[in-house]
Amino acid sequence: MLAHIARRIGHFHGHQISSAILRRMRASLKTINPISLQDFSQPNPSWSPEMRKFYDHYNAQCDTDTETYENKTGPWRKLPSYNRSIKHATGGIYISKLIQAKARLFTRSVNEQGATFEYVAFFNKEEKICICLFQPGHLLEGAPGHVHGGAIATMIDTVTGTLAGYLSGPSVTANLNINYRSPVPLGSVVIIHCALDRIEGRKTFITCKVTSTDESKVYTEATVLFVSIKLGSLFG
Numbered sequence: 001m002l003a004h005i006a007r008r009i010g011h012f013h014g015h016q017i018s019s020a021i022l023r024r025m026r027a028s029l030k031t032i033n034p035i036s037l038q039d040f041s042q043p044n045p046s047w048s049p050e051m052r053k054f055y056d057h058y059n060a061q062c063d064t065d066t067e068t069y070e071n072k073t074g075p076w077r078k079l080p081s082y083n084r085s086i087k088h089a090t091g092g093i094y095i096s097k098l099i100q101a102k103a104r105l106f107t108r109s110v111n112e113q114g115a116t117f118e119y120v121a122f123f124n125k126e127e128k129i130c131i132c133l134f135q136p137g138h139l140l141e142g143a144p145g146h147v148h149g150g151a152i153a154t155m156i157d158t159v160t161g162t163l164a165g166y167l168s169g170p171s172v173t174a175n176l177n178i179n180y181r182s183p184v185p186l187g188s189v190v191i192i193h194c195a196l197d198r199i200e201g202r203k204t205f206i207t208c209k210v211t212s213t214d215e216s217k218v219y220t221e222a223t224v225l226f227v228s229i230k231l232g233s234l235f236g
Ligand SMILES: CCCCCCCCCC(=O)SCCNC(=O)CCNC(=O)[C@H](O)C(C)(C)COP(=O)(O)OP(=O)(O)OC[C@H]1O[C@@H](n2cnc3c(N)ncnc32)[C@H](O)[C@@H]1OP(=O)(O)O
Pocket: 085, 088, 157, 158, 159, 161, 162, 165, 171, 172, 173, 174, 175, 201, 202, 203, 225, 227, 229
């Protein structure tokens, strides 16, 4: 596991990062805390049978075994989900002592399993697409019994942002345009489908659709623009 992390140092989703940030990350290797490597997108008891069924479906088509890290053949890669966004840049290494120690990724800020954002994302590099299985919990209520539009926007931003990161390196959301077509019931399982539309210089345009698991119902559609940045610019 640690060898896997060490290989990733120096890159953000495969993109080179600046030497100053790199120095701080390498220094942080000395403070690796295995507990901080927890991947929050692993199955847990709050997942419904439907969530688990679709997880197993995509996991079986992954290029790497998520438990042993052995190579398999398959078009998908299961993406880990940490509770600090900076950990994605380091492959999970603990550097939160250096940057805003109490900060938590919004979607992973509630510890109670099943209460808020239960999700797992898979990336298909060849097709430049990402899908996410999302089971919204009871603390995400907007309209009675249904998911708050802001929570849906959060997940769209998160998954499209993850895809943009893998395709274009460190990026921030510049424009997020959403059409809510049908309310999403709390506790249901939906699939968030994201695809690259085009890349123009620093701009990465992603399209997104939220559907039922059988894809017969479209809940939400979105287009999102990400603009590439130098990772160091976020640290002043
Ligand atoms: C990995 C773990 C999972 C986490 C994923 C989470 C993803 C979440 C991502 C976020 O939520 S980020 C937080 C929300 N976003 C921000 O806070 C961004 C705030 N805005 C900025 O920082 C700047 O405005 C920005 C970097 C987007 C652009 O500023 P710049 O000065 O670097 O660039 P510039 O203004 O020159 O724009 C570059 C290009 O983008 C275009 N552009 C910028 N903003 C735009 C906009 N809003 N709409 C359309 N086009 C836009 C701009 O026209 C230009 O196009 P051209 O290259 O063709 O000339």
